[in-house]
Amino acid sequence: MELPIIIIENCEPITEWVLLEYKHASKIAMGNIIFTNINDRRLEQFGKIYPGSFVDLVKPEETIILDPSADTPLRTEDFDKYRYFVVGGICGDYPPKGRTKELISSRLPQAERRNLGKKQLSIDGAVLMIMLVYSGEKIENIEVADSVEIKYGDGESTILPFGYIILNNKAIITPGLIELLIKRRKESPSRVF
Numbered sequence: 667m668e669l670p671i672i673i674i675e676n677c678e679p680i681t682e683w684v685l686l687e688y689k690h691a692s693k694i695a696m697g698n699i700i701f702t703n704i705n706d707r708r709l710e711q712f713g714k715i716y717p718g719s720f721v722d723l724v725k726p727e728e729t730i731i732l733d734p735s736a737d738t739p740l741r742t743e744d745f746d747k748y749r750y751f752v753v754g755g756i757c758g759d760y761p762p763k764g765r766t767k768e769l770i771s772s773r774l775p776q777a778e779r780r781n782l783g784k785k786q787l788s789i790d791g792a793v794l795m796i797m798l799v800y801s802g803e804k805i806e807n808i809e810v811a812d813s814v815e816i817k818y819g820d821g822e823s824t825i826l827p828f829g830y831i832i833l834n835n836k837a838i839i840t841p842g843l844i845e846l847l848i849k850r851r852k853e854s855p856s857r858v859f
Contacts, residue, residue, distance in 0.1 A: 667745045667746060667800070668745075668749070669696065669698050669800075670695075670698070670745055670748075670749065670750075670751050670796065670797075670800055671698055671699075671700065671749055671750050671751070672691070672695040672698060672699045672700070672751050672753065672793055672796060673699070673700045673701075673702055673720045673723070673724065673750055673751065673752045673753070674688065674691060674699065674700070674701050674702070674752075674753050674754075674789065674793075675702050675703050675719065675720045675752055675753070675754055675769075675770055676701055676702065676703045676704040677703065677754060677756045677769050677770075678756060680704070680706050680708070680709075682846055683840075683843065683846060684789075685708065686840050686841070686842045686843055686846065687788055687789040687790045687840050687843075688701065688709060688712055688789065688790075689712050689841075690790040690840045690841055691712075691753075691789055691790040691792075691793040692712035692713050694790060694793045694794050694797055695713075695793055695796075695797065697712070697713055698713075699712065699713035699714070699793075700713055700714045700715070700716055700720075700723070701713055701714070701715045701716070702715075702716045702718065702719055702720040702723060703716075703717075703718070703719050703720070704716075704717065705717040719773065720750075720752050720770075720774070721773050721774050723750075724750040724752070724774075724777070725749075725750075726774055726776035726777045727776070728747075728748055728749040728750055729748060729749070729750040729751075729752060729774065729777040729778065730744060730748045730750070730751050730752070730777065730778045730779065730780050731752045731766075731770055731771050731774065731777050731778070731779050731780075732751060732752065732753050732754075732766075732779075732780060732781070732782055732792055732796065733754075733766045733770065733771045733779045733780070733781065734766060734781055734782070734786060735766065735771075735779075735781070736771075736779035736780050736781040737781070738779075738780055738781065739780060739781050739782070739783065739805045739806070740780040740781070740782060740795075740796065740799050740805060741780075741799065741804070742799055742800065742801075742802050742803075742804075744778075744780065744799075745799075745800050748778065751796050752770060752774075752777070753789060753792045753793060753796070754766040754769065754770050754789075756769065756789070782795045782796070782805060783795070783805045783806075783808070783810060783829070785810050785812065785828070785829025786828050786829055787810075787828060787829045787830075787831070788828055788830070788840060790840050791828070791829065791830060791831055791838065794831055794838060795808065795831060798831070808831060809831070809832040810829040810830065810831055810832065811829065811830045811831075811832055811837050812827075812829065813825050813826060813827045813828065813829075813830075814826045814828075814830050814837050814839060816844055816847055818848065818851065822851075824847055824851075826839075
């Protein structure tokens with residue numbers, strides 16, 4: 667099986683948080699990643715950038731869009747037939763608002779759609795799930811936490827209400843994210859996000 671081409675269709679401003687997730691996603695995908703709908707040169711160190719939309723770059727018959735509203739989960743055998751795996755570069759809402767379907771899937775209805783389980787994942791978490799399935803794992807066998815609580819030294823905490831993949835009894839959180847949340851909390855205690 668050829669290594670999949672992961673495409674992240676950017677739909678958000680590139681904040682520090684988004685940049686951390688994109689950097690981690692690139693590492694997980696072993697650099698085999700294209701960031702579309704963006705022309706931010708900071709991303710060149712993580713993968714290819716393409717200013718147009720993914721719809722101009724892929725062949726629909728070789729493409730799967732990872733959409734939480736899809737009925738069918740991603741399976742390892744999908745990698746035999748499909749080359750491009752499109753993830754929405756969307757910062758999640760809680761509860762989810764179905765923006766992947768609205769902003770991405772609807773733009774290329776001929777492409778296949780798959781889900782990555784029942785929980786909303788971070789962008790880099792979605793890429794990790796894709797690569798785990800590519801390596802032979804089944805989504806239903808991959809442990810995913812319902813949320814993660816970041817505790818601060820003063821007894822306060824922040825709940826990240828998204829699914830985080832658990833590997834070796836540890837939630838896989840974007841490297842640098844906890845430090846960013848601590849920094850934001852110090853700068854503006856009433857607003858972490």
